[in-house]
Amino acid sequence: DQQVKQNSPSLSVQEGRISILNCDYTNSMFDYFLWYKKYPAEGPTFLISISSIKDKNEDGRFTVFLNKSAKHLSLHIVPSQPGDSAVYFCAAITGTASKLTFGTGTRLQVTL
């Protein structure tokens, strides 16, 4: 029962262009969403989050959009840089839960 889905296992984008990573969820009780970035042989690091009462949150080159009616969120990276090449995990949480539910990740490759 995959409650958080990242249907694209990989994405390749040219340096300087926009990267768009997508995430869908099924549990309407989720009220907080996060993106984590993971390099090989390292632990995930928190990138950006959004509360369900918002539809957009921006932090520098990273913007997360939330469409609650569609149960869909996306992470936009613009402009993309080679250092952004990593696996990106979408995660969700309910206000009363103590655990994150992660998607399976999307591997982003930013090419020169």
Added chain:
Amino acid sequence: NAGVMQNPRHLVRRRGQEARLRCSPMKGHSHVYWYRQLPEEGLKFMVYLQKENIIDESGMPKERFSAEFPKEGPSILRIQQVVRGDSAAYFCASSPRWADIGELFFGEGSRLTVL
């Protein structure tokens, strides 16, 4: 280094042996979480602990797995009688208080290989 420290980074065990994974949270953090990542999958929650208390172990297999976070010392995830399906990366994360639970600080993981 003030980050979450996990050891060992790599552990090889034969079927039937025991595996012990250790996690020292960031300084000042009293909440510890263990997640498991199987090959080609996302991270799956296992257990949430505070000092001397297991708060939520709903993600832990009912048998062979146990976790503790004693008053002194690191948190330990223990897997008894390991099987090949236990081969995975085990990540520990910490947070200072439950309100910040979403923004966890992860360690670099312990990679268990069961032969």
